[in-house]
Amino acid sequence: MNDLSHGGADVGNDAGVVDARLESSLEAALRLAAIVESSDDAIISKLLDGTITSWNGAAERLFGYRPEEIIGHSVLTLIPDDRRSEETDIIERLRRGERVEHFETKRLHKSGRQIDISLTISPIRRSDGSIVGASKIARDITQKKQADALLERQTERLEALNRVSRIISQDLDLERIVQAVTDEATALSGAQFGAFFYNVLDADGESYVLYALSGAPRDAFDRFGMPRNTAIFAPTFLGEGIVRSADIRQDPRYGLNTPHKGMPTGHLPVVSYLAVPVVSSSGAVIGGLFFGHAEPDRFAPETESLIAAIASQSAVAIDNARLHSAAQAEIANRKAAEDARELLLHEVKHRVKNTLATIQALASQTLKTTPPSEKDAFISRLHALSGAHDLLTLSDWQEIDIAALVQRSLAAFSIKGTPRVSVEGPEVRLSANKALLLTMVLHELGTNAVKYGALSAEHGRVSIAWRLAETERPTLRLEWRESGGPPVTTPTHRGFGSRMIAAALHGSDGHVAFDYRSEGLLLTLDLVV
Template sequence: MNEELQGDQKLNKLRLAELAEKQAQLAAIVNSSDDIIVSKTLEGIITSWNPTAERVFGYQEREAVGRHISIIIPPDRLAEEDYIISQIRNGKKIDHFETVRIGKDGKTVQLSITVSPVIDESGKIIGASKIARDISAQVTSQNAARKYTERLEIMNMVMSSISEELDLNKILQKVTDATTNLTGARFGAFFYNKIDEEGESYMLYTLSGAPRDAFDKFGMPRNTAVFHPTFSGERVVRVDDITKDPRYGQNSPHFGMPKGHLPVVSYLAVPVISRSGKVIGGLFFGHPDHGRFTEEHEILVTSIAAQAAISLDNAKLLEEVMALNDKKDEFIGLASHELKTPLASINGYLQILGRRIAGTEHQLFLDKALHQVSRLTTLVNDLLDISKIEAGKLKLRIDAFDLKKIIEEAIELIQQSVSAHTITFKSNVEQCLVNGDAQRVEQVVINLLSNAIKYSPLANRVEVELRREAEKVVVSVKDFGPGIPKDKLKSIFTRFYRVDEAAPNISGLGIGLYLANEIIIRHSGEIWSESEVGKGSTFYFTIPVNIT
């Protein structure tokens, strides 16, 4: 009996020793773990607190054990503890629950926690064991990636919007509106870097978030210490409270913001600099509260300003091109008008001279001179038409006329002056009445016929067709010349455009098809060309049957 008792005692001691060893091993694992390991009762009282918990939260074990777990829970997250305990009481485990806890110093810690029930020998749930991993670095990285993605999306959205514009005012307004909204500014403005005679004044171009008269009564900002870094392009200025900045309030007569000025405490100013390095102007943002603009806002606006500067450069370039184009059109119109009178006189003198030398050996030279004057007169008239189109003064005399007869007369006129080409004509109607300007439509037909002959010098025929359809008539002029490359077809109706490789030795200014296009468009019709290199080109135009 004593032997059995002694044997049981030895066995118990052995088990106790094994249990003590396991507990020691478990304690060593808990104490050396890089994870936070905490246990608590179902009432939330902390019962264990490992060294990592001490390091992360700042509470020593003696400070934490015996206190409620709420010492590390932010007030706005206390409901999470109620949820966790309710799950534990029901024997459920919480896996990888991402949350925020707070340390002794008040700093927040991003955690991923796993909470498991603690069960005694009888199977009763007596508490909870919590393992938490600090994921602050991971969350920071994710937030940085998210912000970067959001920034790119915003940049793409804004730049997609302004890239469609070539109007300076619209670009500036879109940029000002977008950046004011993105920064959360109470108002934003773009001041164009236009210096007056005294070198101090800047012009308000666009405003967002405030009425324009909020600035009109105060005049434009001047070259003060606050504005200088922006208008000189030196750097971005971001201040949590501009009224406390040493550069603020140093200039008369206001020594600060004028009375009645929009309240500005938070201040952000970003220079907008062109690709050439010239400071176009500055974006300015204000808010009546302290510290509203962040580094993120600064980076975002700076990026948008850099991209916007490219669009502004393009818009400025377009304005300059349009101004030069207007001057060119004005010159063309004036020159064409002035040339008509001397050309008419030259033509008249040549005709008088022709009557005196008719039948002589000099007749041939006179005929050539008259032909060249006729070509020059046509060219001058075309240039004059262009100036009328650009000025919106090309008027059409709309009357009913027989399009078939107009085409036949144009063919007869051209055929008389050429012998190398035969012009054939076919039509599916005996008569083709349309409403329009007969003289201008004839001008189109003559231009297409002349081009068909001029650009097919090695061919011997031109085919013309008139076809009446339900709501329109279709006219086609086909030549058998070298053809036009497909990539050039879309440009041939552009003013002054020439396909030089098609006929490098043929003179011309590239205005005939432009005029034809404008005339047909004004008749509510269409004009286009189909071509195959080596097989010739066919030009088509349509006119509605009932033009009013």
């Protein structure tokens, strides 16, 4: 009895151990199943012949198939035709017992849409070590790919703008600048042909239109004459805004004007259409950049933004070329052998002297009956004023509002539709030399921000604010504040840019302070106005 009883206890204990192991295995299996089902990554298993054997909830969300729709079908259902060779390579590696780590590729959604994914694939083995299938973990990397593509496009855009800037900044000849801008913009836009129609003033001040052409022979335009200010062209020639059309023939403004009611016979075929006004810093419309393609929908919003930035740069270059041309003409009229730069620097002095001479002549006529001592005292004051103006070496007396100056100086560093730079401050008008100085400072800061600071990051921002400080002299106090960029550390030595800014402001009785905060550069600038 005792032996039988004891033996029965042993059998009972063994059965209990087996039950515990089974329960533990079941719990482990249930935990694993719960983990797989709750995972944010798609987890799929398949046989070596490609038949799908399991499918979790994340796989359904990623690919659109319910388990009953896809389990039992080939994994080739998810693979684009041009990528099916990948599956052959994967199977070969699995048979060798290899694990595939973070393989980036594309797979198909149920709708037919392609998805960017990262795959990790591991072999599934039997207890004897033989490989019977594989488990795949798929992660959606669409947003990462989009971010990478955006960064690449922004980099290409900046490189293109820098290249155009270098090309046009090295020349002061109007026709060469216009042709270079037209060629570069046509290539960057992907247009079949492009044209730049621009206004020119002759020696008598009469305006006429010239044009540069890229991608087509000149006789393709010559026989049709210059574009008229029709409903399609008016927004460009009036500077009202950009016109971008996937199919210009569908635009309600198209084909309204006689005699052609659309494109003349023999005209270059235009379906996709993009036109961008080129506007001077004074607000005058210089002309317009026009691009065409025979196929529809060839110009994306990013193309529009890029060409708008090129138009802004070309406006500055054309303004400079026109100023240079005007200066050259004035030099020829005054003194052919005199250095152009010297004449421009002293132009204001000559103008002021002429004005004072006129005032002196008027005063002499008006003060005929005034005692000689009083008249001489007045004339002496005029001469003293003339001497004071001899110290000025400006080329122009025109003033410019700081808001327009800031926006113009930083136009090349923005993306249409994306507010990267904000400005805030009251109306303050700057003299020509102060405006030039501030333009140099802003351009240096903008370039540095694009290369190393806030504008080098997708979410980086720059805030510019100014006010008139209450000091002994009217002083503009401007703050340049960066945020959202890479972490900032105090440099071990001062670079050329910071030295240039400090030296330029010091020479103009100004002051600058650099605060290299970790969240972004804060620059404070004081400039006596």
